[in-house]
Amino acid sequence: MKPTAIADIDADAMLDQVRSWCSINTGTANLEGLARQLDVLEKAFSVLPCKIERVDPAPVTAVDADGCEVEKLHGQHFVLRVRPTANRRILLTGHMDTVFPKDHSFQELTWLEDGVLGGPGVADMKGGIAVMLHALMAFEASAGAGSLGYDVLLNSDEETGSLSSNGLIAEMARGKLAALTYEPAALPDGTLAHARGGSGNYSVIITGKSAHAGRNPDDGRNAIVAAADLAVRLKALHCPDISVNPAKIEGGSANNVVPDHAVLRFNIRPQSTEAAQAFERNLKTLLTSLESQHEVSAHTHGGVTRPPKPVDEKAQMLFDLVRECGAQLGQDIKWKSTGGVCDGNNIAAQGIPVVDTMGVRGGSIHSADEFLITESLAERAALSARVIQRLDEGAMS
Numbered sequence: 001m002k003p004t005a006i007a008d009i010d011a012d013a014m015l016d017q018v019r020s021w022c023s024i025n026t027g028t029a030n031l032e033g034l035a036r037q038l039d040v041l042e043k044a045f046s047v048l049p050c051k052i053e054r055v056d057p058a059p060v061t062a063v064d065a066d067g068c069e070v071e072k073l074h075g076q077h078f079v080l081r082v083r084p085t086a087n088r089r090i091l092l093t094g095h096m097d098t099v100f101p102k103d104h105s106f107q108e109l110t111w112l113e114d115g116v117l118g119g120p121g122v123a124d125m126k127g128g129i130a131v132m133l134h135a136l137m138a139f140e141a142s143a144g145a146g147s148l149g150y151d152v153l154l155n156s157d158e159e160t161g162s163l164s165s166n167g168l169i170a171e172m173a174r175g176k177l178a179a180l181t182y183e184p185a186a187l188p189d190g191t192l193a194h195a196r197g198g199s200g201n202y203s204v205i206i207t208g209k210s211a212h213a214g215r216n217p218d219d220g221r222n223a224i225v226a227a228a229d230l231a232v233r234l235k236a237l238h239c240p241d242i243s244v245n246p247a248k249i250e251g252g253s254a255n256n257v258v259p260d261h262a263v264l265r266f267n268i269r270p271q272s273t274e275a276a277q278a279f280e281r282n283l284k285t286l287l288t289s290l291e292s293q294h295e296v297s298a299h300t301h302g303g304v305t306r307p308p309k310p311v312d313e314k315a316q317m318l319f320d321l322v323r324e325c326g327a328q329l330g331q332d333i334k335w336k337s338t339g340g341v342c343d344g345n346n347i348a349a350q351g352i353p354v355v356d357t358m359g360v361r362g363g364s365i366h367s368a369d370e371f372l373i374t375e376s377l378a379e380r381a382a383l384s385a386r387v388i389q390r391l392d393e394g395a396m397s
């Protein structure tokens, strides 16, 4: 890479972009804010020699407190392609949405101290989107750019599990040499997230039979009691291979009515694909026995949407490449495994090597203390530019 290409990364322009992008609220449910963010990002990314399209979200349903399946609306996703016919292509992904809804109190940007900016999405991950963009700009300005092609995906629903974009992620990952995702570093010192467990969210809708609590209680089939029993039995499946968290029971009505409906919601965190599959089998058996013992019916909605992400040999090669590029830039890159999940899980599930914490250094994400260490913007853009350059030169093949 021409040394000037990395030296020319414009830290001030990056910070300006992050500040303007973070001034738009993009809570996952704020479709109007997400549409505005899309407009702004389209303009910013159009400096690349690319074709940009907006992809409609796939339909998604959720279960409401009454146990009814309702449609959940999502924003459009941003897709950009450069040199789509190139033999060697990579995928870069990020997300536009944040965990802060329109009516959340955390909306403003504040300087917490010199070089540390607080604000919604500064680290997770509007700062990361700036890192991606400026790395690609530096790459395009470098002498060798031309043979490597790439796709960029910025989805609108990562923070709620990418339910309307996971098909798109899988489709865009296929056939790629490698993928880079711009979640913030796992630690403020720049440490990358290595292996990740998976995650699944379930709602079990339990239907019993209502009856008068005084006159004929024995004619009733109590859905709340069945849900409570299920919660206890699910918790018993919790072990080092999988964490199971019964999170919420909804349902019932007046005190004098045997409740005929309940919804139990829970989350699982399997450490491996085998653990996830074993859980599915156990859940089936459990529900069959619950149905017969309580004489209720149980209907399951949801499942594992973030498959576990082990680091295989190919993925390790990509980690090694990132560390090597960091060393050339005077950055000491380390990594550690984490319990968190992100789109990197879904990319890895396609067998594509991915490093999913190429974004900024910062921290306290998903809280009103979220911060960005601003010097990391140019630093991480340089790191990514170098990695992309090496992939262009034939690394990973």
Ligand SMILES: [Zn+2]
Residues within 6 Å of the ligand: 095, 124, 125, 158, 183, 184, 342
């Ligand atoms: Zn994120």
